[in-house]
Amino acid sequence: MLQDGAVEIAAEGERAAYYRAALQCLKFVESRRPTGRRLGADADAAWKSFRGDLETADRIDLLLRDADAEWPAAFGARTVFDLRATAEDEAFGAEWAPLDPVDAEELWRQMAGQRGPDSPAVAARAISEAWKLSPSPANVGAVAPSEKLILVGPGAVVAAIEAFAAGTDLDWADQVAVIATPPGHRHLAAAGAALLNATKASRLYTADELPEDLAGRLIVSDDADAADRAAAERFQR
Numbered sequence: 001m002l003q004d005g006a007v008e009i010a011a012e013g014e015r016a017a018y019y020r021a022a023l024q025c026l027k028f029v030e031s032r033r034p035t036g037r038r039l040g041a042d043a044d045a046a047w048k049s050f051r052g053d054l055e056t057a058d059r060i061d062l063l064l065r066d067a068d069a070e071w072p073a074a075f076g077a078r079t080v081f082d083l084r085a086t087a088e089d090e091a092f093g094a095e096w097a098p099l100d101p102v103d104a105e106e107l108w109r110q111m112a113g114q115r116g117p118d119s120p121a122v123a124a125r126a127i128s129e130a131w132k133l134s135p136s137p138a139n140v141g142a143v144a145p146s147e148k149l150i151l152v153g154p155g156a157v158v159a160a161i162e163a164f165a166a167g168t169d170l171d172w173a174d175q176v177a178v179i180a181t182p183p184g185h186r187h188l189a190a191a192g193a194a195l196l197n198a199t200k201a202s203r204l205y206t207a208d209e210l211p212e213d214l215a216g217r218l219i220v221s222d223d224a225d226a227a228d229r230a231a232a233e234r235f236q237r
Contacts, residue, residue, distance in 0.1 A: 014081075014183050019099055019107060021130035021184075022064050022075050025191045027116030028123035029067065032197070038063050057104035065091045067194070073201035074194035080187040082206060120165040120195040124158045127191055131184030135159075136222040145169040148216030151178045152232045155221030157189050164196050173200035177214060179228045181206045207231035 030039045037043055047059055068075035068091040076091025077083065083093050098104065117123035128135050136155035140163045143149065151157050157178060164170045178189035186204055193202045205211070207227040220232050 015099070016103065016107075017131045017184065018077060018080055018187060019060065019104075020111075021127040021187050021191070023060070023107070023111045024117060024126040024130055025075065025123060025194055026063060026067055027111065027114075028118075028120070028126075029071070029194055029197075031116045031118065038066065055098075055101045055104065056108050057098035057101050060104055060108065061092065061098050071194035071198070071201075074190050074192075079190045079201070079204065080183050082181075082183075082186065121158070121162045123195050124161045124188065124192070127188050128154055128158065128184075131187060133184050133188070134223070138219055138221040140219055143167055143170060143175070145171070145175075147175060149176050150214060150216040150218045150232070151176060151189070152180075152219070152228050153221030153224030154185055154188055155223050156219045157185070157192060159221070160219070161192050161195055164192075172196045172198045173202060175216075177203040177205065177216060179205050179207060179210065179232055180225070181228050182225050185225060185228070 026038065034040065037046065051059070064075045069089075072089075073079040077096055078091060078093055083096075099107065117126050125135070133154045135158040136153065138153070138155040138159040140149070140156070140159040143160075143163050149160060151160055157180075160176060164172050164176075172192055176192070178185075178192075180186045180189045189204055190202050192198075193200065205214070207225070207230065210231055218232060220229060224232070
């Protein structure tokens with residue numbers, strides 16, 4: 001349930017999926033390089049000492065803001081829901097409302113009891129599952145450091161994340177562009193930067209905003225959004 005005065009900028013199911021997926025991504029980056037300030041016993045103790053009147057919902061948003069600053073645009077709702085009126089360095093925006101306190105407590109308990117993903121590929125699939133996506137197989141093949149890719153569809157994104165995690169001297173933010181309009185598809189692509197520890201944000205485009213100079217090897221998976229697929233086909237011509 002949205003808080004009083006909140007603006008509906010995402011359906012409740014999408015909001016819940018976003019938070020679950022974002023926390024899966026956070027659990028992975030923390031397991032890769034634990035900071036002690038986001039998750040775990042030290043983080044819990046620190047939160048109890050200064051939380052005051054804040055709720056678990058506020059804690060989740062603070063954690064995602066912090067992670068979004070370290071991996072730009074990989075954790076915030078601004079990128080996932082294409083909130084164009086929100087500043088690029090702002091994870092949520094003034095109109096975004098945290099989770100309902102009861103829902104946030106339940107989600108936090110569920111996530112605390114789960115083991116975090118142990119690889120970029122597993123994390124990508126956990127994010128997909130949170131959004132109820134079933135990525136289709138896609139053949140990315142070997143990727144050279146000088147090669148550019150254009151990805152369309154969750155399956156293409158997951159396959160590319162796996163390829164980049166296994167490769168060497170590859171740069172996700174520089175080499176990959178993703179055409180993704182639905183929020184779940186955008187979230188998976190945006191999170192790719194954090195999963196691969198990229199220092200720059202994923203390059204994301206909706207079906208109606210493709211730049212004229214977009215270039216690269218096009219990979220479209222069977223689960224691509226119809227509008228994104230059509231945009232890719234127009235580009236391919």
